[in-house]
Amino acid sequence: MIPSMNRNISSPEGAWFGDRAVDPSEKTGLVRGVFDRVASRYDLMNDLMSAGVHRVWKARFIRDLNPRPHEALLDVAAGTGDIATGWRSSGGGPAILCDINEAMLSQGRDRAMDRGKLSGMSWAVGNAECLPFPDRSFDAYTIAFGLRNVTDIDAALCEARRVLKPGGRFFCLEFSRVAILPLRKIYDAYSEAVIPRLGALIAQDRDAYAYLVESIRRFPTQEVLIERMERAGFAFISYRNLSAGIAAIHRARRI
Amino acid sequence: MSEPDRKADPKLLEILVCPLTKGPLRYDAAAQELISERAGLAYPIRDGIPIMLADEARSLEDDAPGS
Numbered sequence: 001m002i003p004s005m006n007r008n009i010s011s012p013e014g015a016w017f018g019d020r021a022v023d024p025s026e027k028t029g030l031v032r033g034v035f036d037r038v039a040s041r042y043d044l045m046n047d048l049m050s051a052g053v054h055r056v057w058k059a060r061f062i063r064d065l066n067p068r069p070h071e072a073l074l075d076v077a078a079g080t081g082d083i084a085t086g087w088r089s090s091g092g093g094p095a096i097l098c099d100i101n102e103a104m105l106s107q108g109r110d111r112a113m114d115r116g117k118l119s120g121m122s123w124a125v126g127n128a129e130c131l132p133f134p135d136r137s138f139d140a141y142t143i144a145f146g147l148r149n150v151t152d153i154d155a156a157l158c159e160a161r162r163v164l165k166p167g168g169r170f171f172c173l174e175f176s177r178v179a180i181l182p183l184r185k186i187y188d189a190y191s192e193a194v195i196p197r198l199g200a201l202i203a204q205d206r207d208a209y210a211y212l213v214e215s216i217r218r219f220p221t222q223e224v225l226i227e228r229m230e231r232a233g234f235a236f237i238s239y240r241n242l243s244a245g246i247a248a249i250h251r252a253r254r255i
Numbered sequence: 256m257s258e259p260d261r262k263a264d265p266k267l268l269e270i271l272v273c274p275l276t277k278g279p280l281r282y283d284a285a286a287q288e289l290i291s292e293r294a295g296l297a298y299p300i301r302d303g304i305p306i307m308l309a310d311e312a313r314s315l316e317d318d319a320p321g322s
Binding site for chain 1: 311
């Protein structure tokens with residue numbers, strides 16, 4: 001038998017899979033299933049859903065991150081590798097790409113191979129809540145469009161802090177809360193009506209994309225995420241809204 | 256699938272620890288496994304990618320060859 005992980009799932013998100021109440025022990029597997037099913041179409045879907053804007057957000061994220069050649073990056077929920085690739089091509093040091101989903105990760109590794117961009121990148125399947133890395137190992141930790149899908153967000157934040165060196169920086173890019181009310185209404189209507197249909201059309205998986213929309217709505221707002229980062233022991237916490245808060249970059253340091 | 260024997264990055268294997276115990280791992284190159292004695296688990300390496308998840312790991316107690 002596998003030893004029990006002895007974790008208390010404290011994050012309120014743990015009990016929800018999108019809008020469906022689930023046992024926290026089930027959520028991790030359900031989310032993995034979503035990404036297993038959509039892995040091969042994930043990048044195309046992101047482009048269609050956001051009209052390409054996710055590329056602009058990621059570019060901003062990399063610029064804020066300010067990669068340096070001697071620094072080591074851990075990119076969690078690395079998926080197909082956009083952030084680590086951006087880090088490397090902007091002069092960042094070695095990057096480890098970690099994701100709970102094997103299908104997404106090998107998709108990204110194959111893509112890096114095809115483009116001849118393997119150097120300085122390595123891949124490991126792992127869970128953001130219990131990372132397979134020693135304490136104080138990395139200069140930078142990134143998680144882009146990943147924290148929302150983690151069962152226990154607070155555990156993931158504590159693990160992020162643990163693996164960072166003192167002075168190391170935490171960067172999170174995630175869908176967030178639209179700051180302007182009329183815009184929020186339009187955005188909600190768009191995401192509820194259009195995204196699952198696009199998912200059905202392109203990835204042949206309406207449910208997977210319905211999950212994505214619902215998980216965005218349930219994710220903590222900018223201010224609540226800041227409180228939870230504080231609780232995880234981070235310092236110098238701040239955030240920047242992107243596209244009026246459709247997404248946000250949260251950043252902090254381990255001291 | 257076209258390149259079935261991709262090797263895991265040796266530098267990565269050096270840094271990895273057991274996700275449960277955060278203790279050291281022993282690399283079994285023949286079996287393509289990373290063994291955590293303390294957790295009693297062997298983590299598989301598939302297609303050069305270490306799978307560091309307890310629920311994908313082989314339990315050493317259940318089917319150890321006997322020592």
